[in-house]
Amino acid sequence: MGTFQTVNPGDQPVWINTDNCKACDICVSVCPAGVLSMVYENTSTLGAMISIDHPESCIGCNDCELNCPDFAIFVADRKELKAAGVSFSKLTDEAKARQEAIVANNYMSLQQGA
Ligand code: SF4
Ligand code: SF4
Secondary structure, three states, rough: OOOOOOOOOOOOOOOOOOOOOOOOHHHHHHOOOEEEEEEEEOOOOOOEEEEEHHHHHHHOOOHHHOOOOOEEEEEHHHHHHHOOOOOOOOOHHHHHHHHHHHHOOOOOOOOOOO
């Protein structure tokens, strides 16, 4: 399931401007919590696109946004998110294990194919 908004709908911890995303994998590689992955996407020039598979696991570390070379991924402001009734997660062992599995899967989504 992708979350392909260009603006934050208000209650999303992390969101993408897919017009800017070059599917470079960097955000997937730096996320500690297994939130992000790549999916095959025929309409993209690179044949892949970022997917926010587990927004509920986002810890709000900002590493994805800080490392994206194309200003394509955004992390919510903690206070604004809270005002929308949503909180960032704590980093769980499950999320860490999922991140390791995504890296081992060449950054591809664990929800696709297989
Ligand atoms: S780092 Fe930026 S450009 Fe690269 S895949 Fe992530 S959102 Fe897309
Ligand atoms: S803010 Fe941190 S935990 Fe959330 S998606 Fe970005 S890198 Fe992952």
